[in-house]
Amino acid sequence: MPQLEVDGAALTYDDEGPRDGDGVPLVFVHGWTADRHRWDHQVAHFAEKRRVIRLDLRGHGESSGAGVRTIAELAKDVLALLDHLEVERFVLIGHSMGGMISQTIALSHPERVERMVLVDSISRMTYSRGRGLLMGVSTLVPFKLFVAANIQRAFAPGYPREKVRECVRASAGTPREVVMTLYGAMRAFDVLDRVGEIRTPVLLIHGYHDIQLPVKQMLRMAMAYPDAVVRIIDAGHELPLEKPAELTAAVDSFVTAHA
Template sequence: MPQLEVDGAALMYDDEGPRDADVLPLVFIHGWTANRHRWDHQMTHFAERRRVIRLDLRGHGDSTGAGVRTIAELAEDVVALLDHLEVQRAVLVGHSMGGMIAQTITLDHPERVERLVLVDSISRMTYSRGRGMLMGASTLVPFKLFVATNIRRAFAPGFPREEVRAYIKSSEDTPREVVMTLYGAMRAFDVLDRVGEIGVPTLLIHGYHDIQLPVRQMLRMAKAYPDAEVRIIDAGHELPVEKPAELTTALDRFVTPVVAA
């Protein structure tokens, strides 16, 4: 498995599919406590005809490293990988926290992004005072309970329990420092006042039953984007695994016309 050493971390990644100078790569960025395999369905589909890149973020999956404090630091890890792979411009696809990372890259390095896809992601976390207090208090419970509660809430009612348990176990394997630090980083993330600067075509795909990052927050964000298309799917927060085929179809329609300038 290829890896890249970046600032004390070993980032594991996959780089598959045919190289075609006229077809821009897709770069998939997973969310909090997840790993690159959230994108297995999309990877299999798209790698048949175009270059597809995905990675395990620092401290997640097969990657090592900790100490990251902000979403911007994770974004720079992704940019370092693009530099290493000599990818000058790409289509970014980010799920949840991965969407926050993708927005940050687009704002800080606009020349690197051709199109942007945000899956169950937002530009600012907003909640009532009571909800904010509850979220803060949730960090005081035992670590495994904290993780299990958050992951269980991410799936829409009716998703197979045995699969939910497998995702909980995978998330629990993420180091506690990484989990808790990035939980705080997501709560602090706020680029809503800047997304009007993002001029590239953007697809916002959201699960109707998402209670982690409610669809109404995404719709508020969509109004601020100059060139945004919205797609709502009957799922929870974990669209890449709850409705992988529907997500892939939506992505395919959005990215197929994209070629290098």
């Protein structure tokens, strides 16, 4: 797989599909403790007709590197890759933390983002005092237990247990420093008061049973966007794994409608 050296990290990425395909390239950004293969279903579909780019974020999957402290620093990595590939304008599709990265890019470089899809993502984490205390305490338990607790609750009831266990194992392979630092970065992320500046069309697609980043928080974000379409799917937080075909169809419809 090709790699790009960026500030002490080797970023692994895929660049697929025809360069002269339909529309600008699609850029897929995965979430916390995941990797670029979260998007396998979508990439297989879209790469037949247009250029598709995805990467393993710093410290995730097959990319090396650590030391990243903020969502903005991850956004710089994504932009560095796109500059390297000479991609000036693109569509961003981000899941969870990847949606936070996407919003950061849309705010800092609005002229480059043609449109954006946020999958199970929000602009600000809000929770009760009790929930906040519970989240803080959760960081004190053994690392594998912390990861397992967070990943298991990401899926809607009824999702196959073996597939959940596979996801837990993969997530636990992410370096502890990366996992814990970015957990804090997500809790600190807050652009809700700025999303009104994002004028590009946005699709907000969310799992109804998402308890990681609840639907009501996404709807609060949707109210702040000038041009947003909302789609709710019967799934949990891991839409790319739980309902890949429905997610692909929703993204395809949105991208085609705004082409």
